[in-house]
Amino acid sequence: MKTKILLAEDDPDFGMILKQYLELEDFEVTWFQNPEEIVCLLSTDFHFHIGILDIMMPSIDGFSLAKMILKEKNNFPLLFLTAKNQKIDRLMGLKIGADDYIAKPCDPEELVLRIKNILKRTQPNATVKIKIGDYYFDTEKLLLSHPEGNVRLTIRERELLLYLLKYNGTMIKRDDILDNLWETNDYFTGRSLDVFISRLRKYFMNDPQIKIQSLRGIGFEVDFPLT
Numbered sequence: 649m650k651t652k653i654l655l656a657e658d659d660p661d662f663g664m665i666l667k668q669y670l671e672l673e674d675f676e677v678t679w680f681q682n683p684e685e686i687v688c689l690l691s692t693d694f695h696f697h698i699g700i701l702d703i704m705m706p707s708i709d710g711f712s713l714a715k716m717i718l719k720e721k722n723n724f725p726l727l728f729l730t731a732k733n734q735k736i737d738r739l740m741g742l743k744i745g746a747d748d749y750i751a752k753p754c755d756p757e758e759l760v761l762r763i764k765n766i767l768k769r770t771q772p773n774a775t776v777k778i779k780i781g782d783y784y785f786d787t788e789k790l791l792l793s794h795p796e797g798n799v800r801l802t803i804r805e806r807e808l809l810l811y812l813l814k815y816n817g818t819m820i821k822r823d824d825i826l827d828n829l830w831e832t833n834d835y836f837t838g839r840s841l842d843v844f845i846s847r848l849r850k851y852f853m854n855d856p857q858i859k860i861q862s863l864r865g866i867g868f869e870v871d872f873p874l875t
Contacts, residue, residue: 650676651767654696656683656713657729658705662752666700669756675763683708690720698725698766702752714744723790723803725766729754743843745802765831769803778813781855781873785809792851799851804829808844812860812870821867 653675657663660681667679678696680686683705699717703710714726728749747766750759778785784793787810790801801809807829812820825841826833845860845868852858859871 650674651698651763652676652678652696653763654686654699655679656686656700656705656710657681657702658683659702666756666759670760670763673760683710683713686713687716690717694721696724698727698763700727700729700763702729704731711740711744714746718745722800725803727762727766747803766803769807779874780813781852781858783852783855783858794854796854801851805844805847808841809848812848812868813872813874816870816872816874819863819867819869823867825867 653670655663655667655670655677657666657679658681663679663681667677670677684707687708699714701710701713705713708716710728710730714728717724717726723745726744726746728746729752730749731752747769748762750762776787778787782794785791786793787806790803790806792799792801808825811825811829822838822841823833826837830837830841845862849860852860857871857873859869861869861871863869
């Protein structure tokens with residue numbers, strides 16, 4: 649079965665080129681120039697594996713569209729296309745819950761690689777429940793449970809937490825996290841990593857035994873009490 653891609657891109661030339669290239673790579677692409685058409689599908693015929701959203705679109709921008717999609721389709725994988733390299737764009741996308749972003753004009757091969765990496769991360773896994781201090785972490789449902797309340801993680805948050813758990817009790821280099829999870833290492837991905845680390849600290853705030861300590865200029869030291 650082919651991977652079904654939702655493509656939201658209002659530029660007719662770029663959209664057509666992107667659609668044709670992705671189809672040559674054996675993806676099934678449904679291309680929308682009007683994002684309002686996608687909103688109409690959310691409660692009916694929405695059968696996609698991943699969405700690629702341009703940020704700058706008329707009537708509904710990519711950020712607003714992503715919020716609408718994720719409200720109805722929790723944890724739906726999203727990749728943003730942006731013509732700008734401004735930090736606010738990238739951080740906004742990450743806060744919404746995007747899995748990745750790429751600047752236009754993008755290299756088609758790089759885009760395909762990013763799509764495949766996202767899909768690989770988001771494939772259903774066998775259910776694994778991990779006891780972390782006072783928390784339970786269901787890796788398939790992306791659910792972090794605590795007597796005070798539950799949190800649903802994003803795909804990226806799950807992958808980061810699993811990576812930290814893998815190296816529990818050790819010093820973890822920032823560069824290693826970025827190279828392994830983000831597969832790129834620049835200012836923007838470094839800032840996005842800080843955003844995700846801050847989120848995890850907030851999620852675990854109800855158990856003071858759990859520590860994610862920053863080591864300036866080096867990385868992180870984590871202490872997860874596992875039982």
